[in-house]
Amino acid sequence: MIQTRAPQSHLSDDELDQLIACPHCDLVYATPQVARNERAYCQRCHTTLIAPRRRAGKRLIALASSILILITGAMFFPFLSIGAGGLHHGTSIVQTSFAFTGMLAILTPAILAFIIFIPMARLILLIYVLVPIIQDKPPAPLARQAFRLAEDLTPWSMAEIFAIGCAVALVKLSDLAEVSLGPAAWMFAALMIIFVLTDSLMCRYSIWKSLEP
């Protein structure tokens, strides 16, 4: 059971260090002691506040590296192939994003940013922050800013949303043409699962604590 704190106007830095706010509903708690493999939940909205895991840093780096490899592959391998009337055409995500012309050309940088470059940037920043932590070394230069940026980029990282959108579109298209999935589609399916694993393993509170001077 964790205790909520009544609002106070004058708190010292030490007292502020002992507080944790729920990232979802902003309810403030006195930071509880949480052992490895235990979880502290927000009493109001049940968001996980602290969930330290054994060797989480190494596993997160492994998962993030796997996603980076899968996204790189998914950029260039055929995503799907569409056939009708005996003709088949396979295309990759990069080829598709450059297929827009006229006013729709503005979608090209947006697609590439949201489903490829922002997810990759977020994962590279996470690996940059975590490598010194798992080696028990001092944080990397600007590690706090790097982790904050990685967190800020999270809502803009839409690789998994793209994969779900494609799955819905494929169901609709299958009535009109013969649609088959290419290697890139399976890569996106795999990275969607790894994204979920990465998020469930990451204890943001533990990472912030590791980055304290």
Ligand SMILES: [Zn+2]
């Ligand atoms: Zn909450």
